């Protein structure tokens with residue numbers, strides 16, 4: 001199967017880690033079929049999607065909570081499980097939403113030190129205090145693409161009190177090829193304070209529809225569902241997600257192409273002399289000598305209609321994050337870098 005993408009703009013967008021091939025054609029078809037129902041409030045039974053996800057993850061549907069994107073689920077977790085004087089722990093260099101949502105909800109978020117850009121679980125453990133109620137770990141981490149191995153996740157869970165939730169955000173989980181990546185689901189029976197987040201925004205190509213889910217212990221799922229804003233999960237998003245689950249081949253191909261392109265892009269960037277972080281996700285972090293050399297390259301790419309991500313919001317002034325595009329996107333990027 002050849003994955004193609006409808007050209008939407010003249011830009012090559014390598015800035016938000018979306019599936020560069022777009023959604024599965026089955027999801028597109030499902031959305032088209034829903035088009036005449038847009039005047040209706042969401043009324044679809046969410047049980048079908050929950051059942052499908054339960055089957056896929058080999059858990060009960062009572063272990064699945066749905067949300068309008070995983071950012072909504074993070075917000076729900078903070079609202080449901082922390083009170084005003086309690087707080088959150090995450091890493092210094094990670095997905096900024098954990099800190100942003102903590103601030104919006106008036107909670108304190110502490111940021112643990114990295115170990116050469118890797119998440120340091122021991123630093124997380126040291127930072128947790130009596131008032132810590134939620135720990136967010138992005139795995140693979142955004143913006144580095146590095147993973148926390150199974151044994152380190154297990155160590156974190158073993159060291160965390162039962163009244164503190166460990167949230168493993170596996171938004172890029174489908175792209176991982178490293179065998180030390182956690183089998184987080186296998187840890188659920190032993191650790192009822194574990195919440196695993198997965199999203200349809202990345203490999204399923206449905207970022208614009210906002211749909212994601214958490215897998216957790218039954219009583220935790222009940223709390224999460226109880227805190228969700230009514231109607232936040234729409235019928236159209238549910239239909240697209242179910243169709244995406246039906247198209248296993250599309251997801252498998254997307255992952256395969258990504259891992260091939262990730263290797264070639266990484267090698268090519270290294271050959272050109274760039275300092276690139278080895279990644280398990282659908283993006284690469286490139287470090288620069290200083291802010292001005294980074295800025296020069298960012299501008300140069302933009303002049304050629306290639307958008308990559310600046311990393312100031314992640315606390316990295318001298319870095320750019322480049323999403324892995326289609327083969328053609330990546331070739332265009334390299335051509336521009338080669339002539340730099």
Ligand SMILES: Cc1ncc(COP(=O)(O)O)c(C=O)c1O
Pocket residue numbers: 016017068069070071072095138139141142169171199200201207211212
């Ligand atoms: C680590 C991580 N989690 C979650 C998300 C967002 O997921 P969603 O679109 O489901 O809210 C992102 C998006 O960039 C991400 O990098």
